[in-house]
Amino acid sequence: MAEAQAATDFRAGLREWLEANCPAEMRDGGAIENAICWGGKDWVFTSDAQKTWLERCAAKGYTVPTWPVEYGGAGLTREQEKIFHEEMGRIDARSPLQSFGIWMLGPALLHFGSHDQKLEYLPPIARGEVRWCQGYSEPGAGSDLANVQTHGADQGDYWLVNGQKIWTSYADKADQIFALVRTDRDAPKHKGISFLLIDMDDAGVETRPIKMISGISPFCETFFTDVKVAKDRIVGEENRGWDVAKYLLTHEREMISGGGGGLAGGGRALGAVLTDTLDQLDATLRADAMRCEIDALAIGLTLERYKDQAEAGQGAGDASAMLKYMGTELNKQRHELMMTAGGSAALEWDGDVGNRAGDWLRTKANSIEGGTSEVMLSIVSRRVLGLPA
Amino acid sequence: MAEAQAATDFRAGLREWLEANCPAEMRDGGAIENAICWGGKDWVFTSDAQKTWLERCAAKGYTVPTWPVEYGGAGLTREQEKIFHEEMGRIDARSPLQSFGIWMLGPALLHFGSHDQKLEYLPPIARGEVRWCQGYSEPGAGSDLANVQTHGADQGDYWLVNGQKIWTSYADKADQIFALVRTDRDAPKHKGISFLLIDMDDAGVETRPIKMISGISPFCETFFTDVKVAKDRIVGEENRGWDVAKYLLTHEREMISGGGGGLAGGGRALGAVLTDTLDQLDATLRADAMRCEIDALAIGLTLERYKDQAEAGQGAGDASAMLKYMGTELNKQRHELMMTAGGSAALEWDGDVGNRAGDWLRTKANSIEGGTSEVMLSIVSRRVLGLPA
Amino acid sequence: MSKLVLTEEESMLADMARGFLDGAAPVSAFRKMRDEGRTHDAKLWKQMAEMGWAGVLVPEDAGGSDMGFAAANVIAREMGKTLVVSPFLSTAVMAATALRQVSDARASDALAKIASGDVTYALAIDEGIKHDPEATMMEARADGNGFRLTGKKTFVVDGAMADRLLVLARTADGLTLFDIPSDRAGITRDKSNMIDARDAAKIDFENVEATGEDVLGQVHSAMTVLRPALQAGQAALAAEMAGLSAGAFEMTVGYLKERKQFGTEIGRFQALQHRAAHLWCETEVTASAILNAGRMLDDDPQNAELAVSLAKAKATSTATLAVQEGVQMHGGIGMTDAYDMGFYMKRARVSSEWLGDYSYHAERVAALRGF
């Protein structure tokens, strides 16, 4: 009962704070791409309200509510985090900050970093001062992520890094990159990789956006030419970067699966969204929309269940592969139906129904980035079902 | 124009013959399993009309309309065969005879048999006097059909056959069996098999029905213990039986795919059948029924197309694998929908909607017998697409 | 809202149930019953009652164990794994839930008898081939202080063996639910020959007398009592189907590891691996929906309908896939009556239909989600 009272008190206090501190302009849900605040030193706030909202949240640790207070978080429990998201949802508040630092580097540092590294890197992420991007994939490597050719030559105080990364999301806008670099060419494929932190302003770092079929360029190619990376700019041990990468992939998969709020969040039902443009759903569209809705709800509940399991100390194991697979395949289907419902209006770039086609095309990468659906199924097959490789 | 006139004349003559010769009781389409006349020496006609109809058709060669006249057929061209089926369909006439002899052994003999063999074996098949079954699969071999262990030891005048076959359809009712027997154990897997003809009454042949999940026993296990098979009871060359088997598999696949008349024939639309039991189809059922209907029509047309191509001398190649895969998967789907539309009435054995459940369960074997769907896809992958094994 | 993770008690309950059922009711026991034409095992049900399963939803003061809906789902899931035949769903879940909605001495007494395993129930609801309580046409004509029931019910699961029937009938101003013994004069039960070899019946009511005492809850207000019962049944049936899917899946994965074709285990074939993996993913998200339905029924029953229909719809599509893949991946052997896979397929089909099929619940989900 004391626990329940504490939760009620927390909710009341939070609600009061939100009422007082969340600017009215920030209460629109912000589901659209360009409402997102990504932070970073070059960030240009789209409004004063966006800046105020970020600062106020950062001061309370609410940009990273579950991180420890000393690293810029609010130290919320899982129970409190749920309440936090419920109360944010209640007033339709925008997320104050999103970034690869929050989703990926942060969790990696919290798990693998030294206390000093956490103190150095985490608070700037929480405050939205430094924007990170990831450097995993390399040209030609595709799903074989451990096939890292980018090389870090040991020069005593530093590594001299040469090579090329691809699919580096928003590398052209990031301040720093965390990258997989081969630091031992003689070791087995997975044993000679280190997880390095590199400043995008360093000499020898170049980046170039890749134009995608959706017409936008969320991804880049990034080139390293004789880049010097100091020996303390490493997460985890030397040549053990694959452990960090695997850990991070799990986070990435949960994020892509909809953990970022897309699916699980109390969004509108797909069927209802479809009727925004169509008076009536024909049998095919209605049947498909129902199936998608059922899957969306079940996947959303699974995300909650895994979080509850994690809190209860029951690891979800390789379940992130499952979530990633199911979430992204569903998302692709949803956007196919959105396109169908949009009819000819959805066939124009930035037509009467917005950038629906661009969003649709963007989803096609969901089941490729962060591990393809095929790789996810193989992971489940081997690690969960124990089928022979 | 002369050709068109000949077709018109043929149609007129046939129509007249059918009007005069097809008994009224045989004009009910006979879509139900126990309306089929299978023939054979133990066959008990279900009615005088069934007997009369068989005899009249056999006399004209209409049990096997495209076979040469000298072997018991009517020697129809492809064009005439189409007209034959149209006219039979027009008066909803039952097929006078169906059998594995017609579908499988006949085509094999026509292709690989000697003139004497054709004269000996084909007319009794055409007249419904001898009922054949097939002995391909063996226990444990599954999809690996060439994994034949049943052995025929060369004894000069005859082979001494020992071994066991499984999934021998209606072996308990058949007079004769055509079987794959290993006659050279030292040759590579596909090179030591012969295609033998064995009398089910021979000493040492035993057969035992297998009860299936549908409650019926269309299949048997068949055992050979020191069975003597004379040297002239072989189709094709010794140790080249796999060529015959492969050729036959193609026919079997076309038959299972619906070539037997199930799908391609101008049957009622699935959606219309479903409304026999349900006043209104909900969105899901309607959407599924439309998809099935579209696929059924397209597959039926493909069957026609391949026949037309064959007539035009353009081989359909490994397309039988495609037809088999598409046709059987569709048929399973159709029966799933039939079950859904039947609701609780379909959940009883022999309930108000007949043996709908039994038919449904029977279809589950469609994608296994005659080569699984997985084997069909692998055949397409390798032989049609040229993907590496 | 409680967490979407099994509590320690629930995990223990699952383990105990599994342990008990593996001994007392493996699939071979179902096969034996099927072969002998039996649809009820009185001794087994008595044992279940002793373990508190018959009274899982009966209050403690009526002799029940009162473990709640989530716990009932845990038991149903374990039963599903080995195709256990019992009156659990009809009696312990649905009838008990219906009776619990009524607070009178007679209901208390009935609940006590359920808990002790001394009475079994069946729900005589549907009249057409699809589940649709609102479409009830059966008439309960007012007659003196009571009623006369005339009409036909179909797909009455457990109806041939049950001691008592909950009968839905139309009265002047709506629907009324009656709780009557199944041997009352004018009732004729015709056992259906079901593909899952379980008890179901068509029941004919010919001018059957029912007193005011026989009405469960209020006249013209059947749904107040029946709806919670149906929801509890739908959730538990979804759980049973999840168990059934798990049982079929376990057989299938085992077969993939052991069966050799073309010189290697078929489980090495990537196409089968990916299909098996996809199926596992479906079973995982289904599990979440079912756990959620149990939690909602326990914590917020007034708003549980979405959770329940979600669970039943998803459990239905997953079970259908599980048995289809199970049969196909087993090849010919899976088609034989001597192998157990066919039992799973037939039970999956019956449970898909019972208490509302996929479409029925999908349409409920759509309506509750605003489209």
Add this chain to the structure above:
Amino acid sequence: MSKLVLTEEESMLADMARGFLDGAAPVSAFRKMRDEGRTHDAKLWKQMAEMGWAGVLVPEDAGGSDMGFAAANVIAREMGKTLVVSPFLSTAVMAATALRQVSDARASDALAKIASGDVTYALAIDEGIKHDPEATMMEARADGNGFRLTGKKTFVVDGAMADRLLVLARTADGLTLFDIPSDRAGITRDKSNMIDARDAAKIDFENVEATGEDVLGQVHSAMTVLRPALQAGQAALAAEMAGLSAGAFEMTVGYLKERKQFGTEIGRFQALQHRAAHLWCETEVTASAILNAGRMLDDDPQNAELAVSLAKAKATSTATLAVQEGVQMHGGIGMTDAYDMGFYMKRARVSSEWLGDYSYHAERVAALRGF
């Protein structure tokens, strides 16, 4: 009924078309047009006219090659393979078919101009976001001996560049089809920025004058003329989509054979093999439906509707699958603008929608098949 096999002439036509298009209009030509913002290649169209393609459905006495609908489908399919941009469907197939329904000198003259490549047409039919000619609201108000057209048309494919428009409008007793020049006073064309980088426009009609001469066919009877045109267009579009599927599939299978991952060609992975094989099976049955539609339009046009809707529905589902698998199997590179696969995906989406989407034609099939 003609046979479901390509005639020798049709095979030769396909080979010739392929040979010509591989030289004159490979996918790289489309990319160049897209990059330059062009949606029409007048020189290419003139060459096509010289080969008889513009007049494929124009009678020989009007200067056409009169090869028939099946032949038009053969050409459309080859165009689809390399994403060829041309006025073929709007002008040579649909406008020509509409004009052929009318036997007057003016129509003959128009057909001759189509055959020579001197005039292009667009069909201004739809007003809402989905194809639905019967829902036309645009008014053609009687005015003296003629009409005044006021209203808006959307998704007018080829509408920004076309010389003439076939405009569907509502008159007193039904729908009437007008054949008017696109520069007539009161017409405002607003080019749409289409994802397939082709020509489409929204067109505004503000009190546009149309004389009795401008009416194609009979007043109030547009469908007599328009329906055959739409059916011809739907069949040819289905054929184009089949070509598109084949083009995407060929790229994909090529990639499977060449691309290595985890030390081997990805085409060795059985899961991909089976998906590719399934896709090929779908393309095969789709081909039959399209061939059948061409035969029916040539042989029995009054009863071609089922065949046409079947072809368009099946072509749509197959093309959708082909491009989805194409992108997924290519991985990241398939998502880049520098690679051609995205073009196929975008064109598949636009052609799925044009002239009726999957549902539209599936519902037609269902209706014609009695449910």
